[in-house]
Amino acid sequence: MIQGRASILVLLALLWSLPLHVAAAPRPAQTSLEYSVKANYLVRFAAFVEWPAQSFATSQSPVVICVVGRDPFNGALDRAVRGQTAHGRALAVRRPDTAEAAAGCHILYVGRGGGGMVRDGQRPVLRVTDGNVSSDRGMIHFVIDDDRVRFHIDLQAASRSRLSISSRLLNLALSVRGG
Amino acid sequence: MPWVARLRYSPFPIVALASLLVLLIAGVAIAVLNEQSLRLQTAREAGAQADLLASAVSGALAFDDAEAAQDYVNAVQINPSVLTAAVYDENGRMVASFVRDGETVFHTAASGERATMFDDGHLLVARPVEEAGQRLGAVQLKLLETPRAQRFSRYAGLLLVLGLAALVVVVLAVAQGALRRANRQLADRAAELVRANALLQQQMVEREKAEEALRQSQKMEAIGRLTGGIAHDFNNLLMVASSGIELLDRTDDPKRRKTLSAGIRQAVERGAALTRQLLAFARRSPLKAEVLDLRGHIEGLRFLLERSLREDIEVVMDLSADLWPVEADRGELELALLNLAVNARDAMPQGGTLTVSGCNIPGDDETPDRVCLKIADTGAGMSAVVASRVFEPFFTTKEVGRGTGLGLSQVYGFVRSSGGDISVESREGVGTTFTLCLPRSSRTPAGAGLVTPAAAEEPRAKRKATGRLLLVEDDDAVAAGVGHMLGDLGYRHVRVANAAEALALLEKDPRFDLVFSDMVMPGEMDGLGLAQEVRRRMPAVPVLLTTGFSEAASAATGEAFRLLLKPYGIDGLSEALAATLSERTA
Numbered sequence: 001m002i003q004g005r006a007s008i009l010v011l012l013a014l015l016w017s018l019p020l021h022v023a024a025a026p027r028p029a030q031t032s033l034e035y036s037v038k039a040n041y042l043v044r045f046a047a048f049v050e051w052p053a054q055s056f057a058t059s060q061s062p063v064v065i066c067v068v069g070r071d072p073f074n075g076a077l078d079r080a081v082r083g084q085t086a087h088g089r090a091l092a093v094r095r096p097d098t099a100e101a102a103a104g105c106h107i108l109y110v111g112r113g114g115g116g117m118v119r120d121g122q123r124p125v126l127r128v129t130d131g132n133v134s135s136d137r138g139m140i141h142f143v144i145d146d147d148r149v150r151f152h153i154d155l156q157a158a159s160r161s162r163l164s165i166s167s168r169l170l171n172l173a174l175s176v177r178g179g
Numbered sequence: 180m181p182w183v184a185r186l187r188y189s190p191f192p193i194v195a196l197a198s199l200l201v202l203l204i205a206g207v208a209i210a211v212l213n214e215q216s217l218r219l220q221t222a223r224e225a226g227a228q229a230d231l232l233a234s235a236v237s238g239a240l241a242f243d244d245a246e247a248a249q250d251y252v253n254a255v256q257i258n259p260s261v262l263t264a265a266v267y268d269e270n271g272r273m274v275a276s277f278v279r280d281g282e283t284v285f286h287t288a289a290s291g292e293r294a295t296m297f298d299d300g301h302l303l304v305a306r307p308v309e310e311a312g313q314r315l316g317a318v319q320l321k322l323l324e325t326p327r328a329q330r331f332s333r334y335a336g337l338l339l340v341l342g343l344a345a346l347v348v349v350v351l352a353v354a355q356g357a358l359r360r361a362n363r364q365l366a367d368r369a370a371e372l373v374r375a376n377a378l379l380q381q382q383m384v385e386r387e388k389a390e391e392a393l394r395q396s397q398k399m400e401a402i403g404r405l406t407g408g409i410a411h412d413f414n415n416l417l418m419v420a421s422s423g424i425e426l427l428d429r430t431d432d433p434k435r436r437k438t439l440s441a442g443i444r445q446a447v448e449r450g451a452a453l454t455r456q457l458l459a460f461a462r463r464s465p466l467k468a469e470v471l472d473l474r475g476h477i478e479g480l481r482f483l484l485e486r487s488l489r490e491d492i493e494v495v496m497d498l499s500a501d502l503w504p505v506e507a508d509r510g511e512l513e514l515a516l517l518n519l520a521v522n523a524r525d526a527m528p529q530g531g532t533l534t535v536s537g538c539n540i541p542g543d544d545e546t547p548d549r550v551c552l553k554i555a556d557t558g559a560g561m562s563a564v565v566a567s568r569v570f571e572p573f574f575t576t577k578e579v580g581r582g583t584g585l586g587l588s589q590v591y592g593f594v595r596s597s598g599g600d601i602s603v604e605s606r607e608g609v610g611t612t613f614t615l616c617l618p619r620s621s622r623t624p625a626g627a628g629l630v631t632p633a634a635a636e637e638p639r640a641k642r643k644a645t646g647r648l649l650l651v652e653d654d655d656a657v658a659a660g661v662g663h664m665l666g667d668l669g670y671r672h673v674r675v676a677n678a679a680e681a682l683a684l685l686e687k688d689p690r691f692d693l694v695f696s697d698m699v700m701p702g703e704m705d706g707l708g709l710a711q712e713v714r715r716r717m718p719a720v721p722v723l724l725t726t727g728f729s730e731a732a733s734a735a736t737g738e739a740f741r742l743l744l745k746p747y748g749i750d751g752l753s754e755a756l757a758a759t760l761s762e763r764t765a
Contacts, residue, residue, distance in 0.1 A: 044313065
């Protein structure tokens with residue numbers, strides 16, 4: 001058990017050290033690091049956002065992170081999800097290709113070409129958009145600011161979808177709309 | 180139970196010891212509990228602060244916002260007891276920190292576990308940062324625990340009170356122990372005192388007895404020393420009486436016979452007075468201070484003094500008429516004067532003058548009023564050495580057999596016990612003067628001094644009396660003499676020799692007007708017993724008792740019988756009989 005935890009810590013340490021120490025690395029590597037950070041952030045969002053209870057089938061149902069459109073993570077998201085929990089639930093990654101298939105998502109990352117598939121609506125889905133992909137903003141919109149991955153938050157849209165976002169997350173946003 | 184006794188007598192009482200112990204334990208317990216609760220509270224507060232920080236920095240840690248994390252950490256600085264604060268990320272690297280001067284902070288977190296540690300006055304609190312179950316990192320706070328000195332000072336008051344209480348308990352215990360010891364010693368001493376007192380009482384009783392015996396022997400010694408003079412005097416009286424009687428037989432001249440019988444009577448009366456005084460003097464009596472009229476008393480004693488001295492010594496009395504009364508024992512005063520007189524007599528072998536003078540000495544502020552008697556002789560005197568020792572017991576200058584040396588010591592003892600002083604002045608060849616000073620009494624004397632001798636009595640006209648008497652007398656000569664007197668007075672009488680005969684006769688023939696009985700008689704019953712028996716059987720018949728013994732006399736008067744002292748004359752007899760008979764008729 002201790003052995004296991006130690007190995008995870010070593011792994012995470014390796015992963016985490018990358019963006020700080022290799023900030024000035026060449027572009028492709030930076031892109032990969034950028035998405036690795038974004039993948040981590042997607043996992044963290046699960047902890048700072050609360051979904052209404054009816055959005056889960058059972059109390060054991062996982063928090064589902066969906067990627068629509070082109071997946072830029074190159075497996076980083078699957079690695080980040082591994083072993084993590086939020087609100088006592090496991091995390092799962094799906095890549096639905098239809099709007100119907102995206103019905104069970106809780107966090108939805110909109111990749112390139114996935115913009116038209118899902119809109120903000122009545123369903124309690126945290127739609128995350130990326131400034132690298134389009135200027136269309138979801139509830140959370142990733143941007144690169146001062147060489148760091150930051151985000152804007154649209155609290156109005158989140159409230160409409162009956163999501164509550166922790167104030168600690170709001171504090172870190174570059175801007176909060178409707179706050 | 181022996182342990183109870185030990186408890187009672189242990190010098191440091193166990194109760195005090197126990198209370199001291201309880202006090203100490205209570206004090207320590209209070210301090211420890213206080214300390215613990217204080218630590219708990221400190222830890223709780225620090226934990227709360229760490230929890231606050233941990234929850235505040237969760238977002239900053241989750242999204243790598245070191246600045247935001249630093250802001251939260253800086254906010255913690257407000258608490259002055261926070262020495263360091265650090266936020267570590269998921270991998271244990273420090274993201275934000277705050278360090279006060281002189282403190283150090285770990286740059287990597289040891290572990291992300293919850294921990295609270297006390298370490299040398301510091302309190303280390305570690306808290307994991309979690310959000311919705313996601314482990315995001317850790318925070319660590321290092322707080323200053325209350326310094327030892329400050330903690331100690333918090334208990335200093337308690338310690339002081341405890342110390343004082345302990346001191347009080349110890350002092351009380353020691354005092355109680357000392358008190359208990361002292362009590363025990365006191366009880367021992369009291370018991371000793373009781374024993375000593377009992378011994379003293381016993382010794383006092385014995386001493387009183389011895390003193391009583393001494394006084395009596397002093398009296399007897401004085402009488403012994405008087406005997407020579409008295410015997411001489413008696414010889415003279417007997418000479419007068421016998422020659423008078425012989426001359427009576429030879430003459431028929433009534434005038435001459437009257438002169439002769441008067442002379443004889445006078446001699447006999449003088450002898451009677453002399454023996455009466457001697458007997459009164461020799462009587463055993465307890466010491467009793469009474470108010471005395473010195474002048475009357477000494478004048479009354481003159482007769483005895485003159486008899487006990489020789490003819491070649493002249494007695495001069497010079498007592499002022501207004502002498503103050505004094506308080507003293509009558510017998511002791513007489514004895515003292517007799518002792519001084521005999522002493523003077525022995526100092527004047529060639530004759531001389533004995534002067535007894537008395538005067539009042541008014542006192543002043545310091546000394547009370549006194550009456551001083553001076554007994555002066557014109558004898559050989561004494562040397563200063565002898566004069567300084569005359570009052571010592573058994574000191575005597577007389578040859579063996581003539582004096583015991585107790586006489587002047589009796590005088591000294593009498594004067595001192597009466598609250599007075601005695602001094603002696605003597606010049607060899609000129610004489611010696613003893614001065615006795617007694618304090619004045621504020622009371623007045625009860626009555627006159629000694630019974631004056633009946634020398635002054637005139638022979639009464641002969642009266643004829645009637646009556647039948649029972650005369651009880653063992654001495655035939657006396658009985659004959661008394662029988663003549665009774666016949667002369669007109670009484671008829673029957674004489675018996677003792678009490679038994681008297682009772683037997685009374686049984687047969689109770690027709691007597693009076694029983695006249697001697698007191699001291701041979702036989703089982705004496706005169707007093709007879710008198711009591713007669714009074715019981717025949718209350719109508721009066722009894723007249725007669726005796727020459729002073730002790731018997733006092734017994735008779737104690738029983739309320741009329742008494743006629745021997746020797747008595749025909750007049751005395753006549754009066755006594757008449758008085759006794761009149762009592763019956765009354």
